[in-house]
Amino acid sequence: MTQAESTTCAVVGGGPAGMVLGLLLARAGVGVTVFEKHSDFLRDFRGDTVHPVTLTLLDDLGLYDRFMALPHSEVHRAQFTIGGRKVTVADFGRLREPHPLLALVPQWDLLNLLADAAQDEPTFTLRMKTEVTGLLRDGDRVTGVRYDGPDGPGELRANLTVACDGRTSLVRREAGMVPREFPVPFDVAWFRLDAVAEIKYQLTPRISADLPLILIPREGYFQAGALIPKGGESQLHARGFDTFRTRVADLVPEASVESITSWDDVKVLDVRLNRLHRWYKPGLLCIGDAAHAMSPAGGVGINLAVADAVATASVVAEPLLAGTLSEADLAKVQRRRKMPAVVTQGVQRLLHVGLRRAILGGRVPQPPKAAERALSALLSRLPGLSVVPAYLVGVGVLPERAPAFARRAAR
Structure with a gap:
């Protein structure tokens, strides 16, 4: 027999975007349920780099010390051989950020940390091994999700459903939302x-x-x-x-x-680079890769997904609590986060041009030796230039800070 329940916000997907959004909304007092179809967070091919902007977020949330207590390693610079010389292309230590480094931690450890913190909030529910199989509707409005879990199928009604289920999003597909695809080589x-x-x-x-x-x-x-x-x-x-x-x-x-x-x-x-024209429908919002799948180039997909989650919580928490959430609120999230997604994907498409010759035809592109030497000399003489790629990778376009209602002192 199908179970029928209700909550304020249903979040589909227990990756970085879903777990951050669930934690932030719960700290605002919003009833939130996060669905994760697997029984744990152990995925070998999830990204491991936790960027300076995300470290700042963890600090805001009072979780930085707990995070840094996890087994981890630190990366302070990215180096490439140019013109026969190893050159620092991105120096994260030059960033004017509270934590100017990349922390390398298996993503499952980060997700477990976020889940543990969220479980402290009385309005948070995490349903592991529970797969969302469809959407509930009332006319044109999405009113929740259908799911299949350990106890069988069920339905969860929600004032807002947020798709955080990645670049092959089932929720997006069920809603009839088709992204524009960009070529990836x-x-x-x-x-x-x-x-x-x-x-x-x-x-x-x-x-x-x-x-x-x-x-x-x-x-x-x-x-x-x-x-x-x-x-x-x-x-x-x-x-x-x-x-x-x-x-x-x-x-x-x-x-x-x-x-x-x-x-x-x-x-x-299967690497994808795509973006929805419209990220929302009545009662439904797509964020992270469900709204704009990112290439691995630059390793910034997690930055964008987490920033989307922070912006979403900042915008929708109050109207969800008041029962006044409207399409205008969902449109506000897209307006706030569309430009960073567009700019970042534009940079990635430029990077793909350089990667194409390295991959197709089986040969690495060889710029003129004079150009290599000039670039190597420039980066060696002006090391401060390495802060630019460090900022783009480590902080990104229009970074987000945790809303006041979600901030906590370290414990």
Whole structure:
């Protein structure tokens, strides 16, 4: 028998956007239920970089000390070899932020921290292993969700439903909302590499003529991502598994490839870059990747998703409590967050132009040697320039601060 319940806000998806939004709304006294279809937050291919702007948010929420007590590593700069010289391209230490660094923490630890903090709020409910399967409607208005959980199917009515269920959002699809897609030249093949030597915690890609690699250092191992041509999984396999392992071993000598035993250990992510024209309908709002799927380029997707959640809570908490929430409030969220999404995606599309030649055709783009030397000399002589990419990656366009109702002193 279908269960029928109600709440003020239903949040679909227990990623960074969903958990931050749930915590903030609960601290405002709003009744909020967050749905997460998995039984835990353990996803190998969720991003691990917690940026300066997110560290500031955790500080505002009184969670910074608890976060920093988690096993973590710190990245203070991103370096690339240009003109035969290693140059600091992004120096996070130059940021005028309370916490000018990138903290590397598996995302499941961050999500567990947020969930634990939210559980302290009496109006917060987290439903794990509960998958949203559809939407409830009253005419054109979304009035809640259908779900399937450990105790069977049910319905939850809500004044507002927020889609935080990512770039393949079921909620968005059920609502008939279709994003505009932008071309992306690559996918990412993710796999794990166990370290056999001391790991240097820095964001420096490994690039060869036929396999650009992204390395995310973790405690004792790397989460590695190989950039491959869009839809190129079959091409990767055709080159041979042993060839792939050999190439990876050559690029990352401080790690072992023994953990890659077959293609089953290499998971290909279908990279998307898209954006909804309108993020909302009566009773429904899409944020994060559900509203604007981001490329991994720059690693800023989490920044945008968390900022969307903070802006959403800041705008809708009061009208939700008063029972006066309207489409105008949802439109206000989109107006506040659309420009950062558009600008960031524009920068990513420019980065894709440079990545395309590195991935397609199997060769790394080679700028003129004179240009390489000039750029290397410029960054070496004017190291202050490294604050610009550090700001774009670490803080982003129009950062958000926690609303006053959600702030707490550290405990």
